[in-house]
Structures are given as C-alpha cells and as structure tokens.
Amino acid sequence: MIPVLSVTSECVPLVKTGGLADVAGALPGALAGHGVEMRTLLPGYPSVMKAQPDATEVVQIENYFGGTAKIRRGSLGEAVLYILDAPHLFDRDGSIYLGPDGRDWSDNPIRFAALSNAAALIAAKGLDGWRPQIVHMHDWQAALTPVYLRQMGVQDVRSLLTIHNIAFQGIAPPDLMGRMGLEPQGFTRDGFEYWGRISALKAGIVYADKVSTVSPTYARELMREEFGMGLQGVLSDRGGDFLGILNGIDEEVWRPPYKAPTGKAKLKAALRAEFDLPEANGPLCVVISRLTAQKGLDLLLDALPSLLGNDGQLALLGSGDGRLEQQYREAAARHKGVAVHVGYDEALSHRMIEGADAILVPSRFEPCGLTQLYGLRYGTLPVVAATGGLADTVIDANPAALARGVATGIQFHPVTAQALSAALEQLCALYRNPKVWARCTRNAMAQPVGWESSAGEYAALFEAMTAG
Numbered sequence: 191m192i193p194v195l196s197v198t199s200e201c202v203p204l205v206k207t208g209g210l211a212d213v214a215g216a217l218p219g220a221l222a223g224h225g226v227e228m229r230t231l232l233p234g235y236p237s238v239m240k241a242q243p244d245a246t247e248v249v250q251i252e253n254y255f256g257g258t259a260k261i262r263r264g265s266l267g268e269a270v271l272y273i274l275d276a277p278h279l280f281d282r283d284g285s286i287y288l289g290p291d292g293r294d295w296s297d298n299p300i301r302f303a304a305l306s307n308a309a310a311l312i313a314a315k316g317l318d319g320w321r322p323q324i325v326h327m328h329d330w331q332a333a334l335t336p337v338y339l340r341q342m343g344v345q346d347v348r349s350l351l352t353i354h355n356i357a358f359q360g361i362a363p364p365d366l367m368g369r370m371g372l373e374p375q376g377f378t379r380d381g382f383e384y385w386g387r388i389s390a391l392k393a394g395i396v397y398a399d400k401v402s403t404v405s406p407t408y409a410r411e412l413m414r415e416e417f418g419m420g421l422q423g424v425l426s427d428r429g430g431d432f433l434g435i436l437n438g439i440d441e442e443v444w445r446p447p448y449k450a451p452t453g454k455a456k457l458k459a460a461l462r463a464e465f466d467l468p469e470a471n472g473p474l475c476v477v478i479s480r481l482t483a484q485k486g487l488d489l490l491l492d493a494l495p496s497l498l499g500n501d502g503q504l505a506l507l508g509s510g511d512g513r514l515e516q517q518y519r520e521a522a523a524r525h526k527g528v529a530v531h532v533g534y535d536e537a538l539s540h541r542m543i544e545g546a547d548a549i550l551v552p553s554r555f556e557p558c559g560l561t562q563l564y565g566l567r568y569g570t571l572p573v574v575a576a577t578g579g580l581a582d583t584v585i586d587a588n589p590a591a592l593a594r595g596v597a598t599g600i601q602f603h604p605v606t607a608q609a610l611s612a613a614l615e616q617l618c619a620l621y622r623n624p625k626v627w628a629r630c631t632r633n634a635m636a637q638p639v640g641w642e643s644s645a646g647e648y649a650a651l652f653e654a655m656t657a658g
C-alpha cells in the first residue's frame with residue numbers, strides 16, 4: 191500500500207462548504223481498493239472535535255503558530271483521520287473561513303500555514319509509526335506544505351496539489367512571512383511571491399511534484415488568460431506535470447429508485463404537484479445551483495421563451511445573488527411554466543433530479559460540476575455549457591453521436607443566451623421524439639459517474655510518483 195497523507199480544510203461528513211469536502215471525504219475509501227492507504231489531516235474545528243470525541247492525542251507541539259497544538263487520531267469511515275487540534279486557530283463559532291462580519295478571518299494565512307506545516311511535520315518525521323510517501327494537498331489551504339518540506343530538508347516525500355477552485359489563492363501580505371514560518375529566500379518570482387505578496391496557491395503550483403485539477407478540460411482552460419485568474423503562466427510552465435482528473439459522485443447517496451427512465455412518471459407528477467406546475471407536453475427542466483455569475487443563470491432568464499414556447503417547464507432550487515433570486519421570483523409570477531424555490535434543500539434536490547426530464551447547467555466556468563453527474567445517473571438529461579468538467583462528462587446529441595446512439599445530453603457553446611436558447615429548442619425537439627429520447631436517457635443512466643475510474647487514475651499517478 192502506498193501511504194498518502196491527504197491535507198484538506200474540509201471533508202464530508204465532518205465539515206463542508208463546497209465540492210472539495212465531497213472529494214476529500216470520498217477518496218480514502220475509493221483508493222483503499224487500489225493499493226493506496228490514504229490518511230487525512232483536517233483542522234480541529236468545533237464540528238470536527240464534537241464528532242470525534244474519542245480522538246486520542248498522538249503528539250503535542252508547544253508554541254505552534256501562537257499556542258499549543260495537538261495532533262489527535264480519529265477516524266474517517268475505515269480510514270485514519272488526523273486532527274490538528276489548535277484551539278487558538280480553529281475553535282471558533284461560525285463559518286470555517288469567515289468571521290461574524292462576513293469577511294475572511296484576518297489570520298486565515300496563519301491558520302492554514304499551521305495546517306500545511308503540520309502536514310510537513312508528519313511527512314518529515316512520521317506519526318504513529320506511519321509515514322507518508324506522498325502528501326496530497328487540496329487547494330490553497332494546504333498548498334504551502336512543499337515549502338515547509340523544503341525548509342525542513344525533506345527530500346524523500348512527493349507532493350500532489352489538487353486545485354478545486356482557482357478563485358481562492360491564499361494571498362497574504364509579506365510582513366506575515368515570519369509568523370507563517372516562511373523563510374524569505376522563497377519570496378521570489380520563482381517561489382511563493384506573487385506581485386509583492388505571498389500566494390499559497392502559487393507556492394503549491396511551483397513546488398509540488400504534480401498539480402491536478404478536477405477535469406481535463408478545466409486543466410486546459412486554466413492555462414488560458416480568461417480562466418487562469420493570473421496563474422495561467424505558472425500553470426503552463428508545469429507542462430506535463432499539470433493534469434485533470436474528474437470527480438465522481440457517491441453512488442449510494444445518489445441511487446435512482448427506478449431501473450429505467452420510464453420509472454419516472456409518478457415522481458414527475460409528484461414534482462409538478464410540489465412546485466405547483468400544471469401538466470404540460472414539453473420537458474420538465476430543473477436547476478439546482480448557487481445563484482452566482484459563475485453559474486450563468488442570468489442567461490437562462492433570457493433563454494426561457496425557447497423552453498416555454500415549446501410547452502417546457504422550469505423548476506429552480508437555488509440561493510445566492512439577491513438580484514437573481516428576485517428575477518427568478520418575478521419570472522415565476524409571470525409564467526405558469528416557471529416555479530422557484532429559493533433556499534438550500536438537499537432532500538428537495540433529490541426529488542427534483544428524480545422527477546425531472548432534464549437538468550440545466552449553463553455555467554460560464556465549471557471545474558467539474560456535480561449536478562450534471564446526478565442528472566446522468568437518474569436519466570435526467572443534462573443541458574450544459576461546453577466548459578470544464580461539463581464538457582468532459584456529457585456526450586452531446588450532435589448528429590454523429592445520435593447516429594451512433596451514444597448521446598447522453600446537450601452541450602452548447604459559446605456560453606450565451608442565444609446558444610442556450612438553441613440548446614433548449616433542441617432539447618424540446620428531442621423530447622418530442624420518444625424513441626431517441628428513450629435512447630439518450632438510457633445511455634445517460636448507463637454512464638459511469640462514481641469514483642471507480644478516477645480513483646484508478648489517482649492511484650496510477652501516486653504509483654508513478656513513487657516509482658524509481
């Protein structure tokens with residue numbers, strides 16, 4: 191078994207704000223059957239400490255980034271969990287990243303420097319009679335680990351940085367260098383300096399042995415100016431050491447209660463009733479999403495006539511941008527084929543995926559995306575922008591794919607209201623052709639969307655990194 195330490199600021203089922211938590215939570219179990227023993231290092235937030243009351247102390251470190259810290263050993267399913275129990279850094283109410291004023295905790299650079307440094311200590315000296323050969327770092331919060339490994343003179347531990355969201359880079363003012371335990375030699379253009387400040391994410395990109403993101407298309411996109419958020423050059427410089435590996439979904443949590451898409455009829459009727467939508471001849475489409483500019487839902491407002499004009503319907507579940515919430519409420523008041531639920535509701539999201547004919551994901555960028563994968567699993571055809579992980583997971587119903595009978599959804603490009611309108615017209619036309627529709631929905635349900643194949647890719651990467 192290859193010993194790998196996964197370093198993350200979130201992990202289901204203990205603490206989650208986004209998709210990173212799902213990935214970090216799923217990988218140890220998925221990799222166990224692939225010759226990888228993955229243990230996880232996570233900060234001791236209140237929710238983690240509460241859920242792991244029996245976690246035993248393995249080591250105590252004095253004067254650790256402003257206080258006494260302990261590393262405790264708990265469990266994550268069958269796998270080992272190490273908890274960085276440092277109350278002065280992590281024992282706080284509210285969000286794990288934001289203070290009560292809704293802004294980042296001002297000492298976030300220190301908090302996650304401490305996490306990364308703890309990972310380097312475990313890699314340097316081992317813990318519990320166990321020592322990783324590889325450190326797998328998630329996002330900027332873990333990305334300083336290879337800097338500390340260098341400072342400690344550790345040369346026999348490899349590192350992989352996975353980027354889940356390039357928008358967050360862990361930028362800190364240079365005068366924090368001392369408190370972060372960073373040696374000034376690294377503060378250069380070839381190191382962790384970024385326009386006069388410290389960038390944790392850049393440090394990881396520069397110093398990790400390998401860098402990955404959560405889909406092959408997003409990996410290519412990140413090397414372009416429109417997507418790279420300033421780091422496109424640094425990523426391009428990594429050449430073949432930068433790659434994309436798709437996320438999977440939990441196939442137990444997302445398990446359709448029917449064997450074939452025809453099993454939807456009752457669930458669809460129930461969903462219409464729940465959203466107060468009338469019977470209709472066109473497809474019932476859903477959106478389950480944060481309402482932000484990234485998700486392109488402003489474009490859907492403009493494209494709605496193409497759906498409604500074909501007697502299609504839209505049920506939306508989401509929250510976020512107040513203006514978008516309001517615009518969707520207004521659309522629902524104006525059109526009897528549109529219904530909106532503003533909020534976050536996991537159970538309702540399941541009922542929507544189950545009962546709908548199609549799911550719409552018109553994102554401007556999407557590192558991987560999960561809801562299109564849920565859609566595939568339930569035979570709920572995804573209509574997606576041809577970007578990031580959306581482009582990599584949906585087989586567009588173009589003439590070639592239809593002729594071969596392999597389509598699983600619709601992709602559109604560019605990400606504009608016009609292109610989305612055309613995609614919705616196409617969806618409605620497909621829906622009017624029961625034979626083709628049945629084929630596409632069956633294909634969708636047959637497409638593998640679990641962790642199996644990606645776990646194999648991570649395992650192969652870890653093997654290559656430790657070979658020789």
Ligand code: ADP
Pocket residue numbers: 208209478479480507508509533534535536539558559560561
């Ligand atoms: P992102 O991480 O950018 O928000 P993803 O598609 O990767 O996008 O993951 C979003 C996750 O959050 C999915 O599991 C989706 O079902 C869930 N989700 C988003 N909005 C809601 C909501 N309003 N109610 C329930 N679940 C939601």
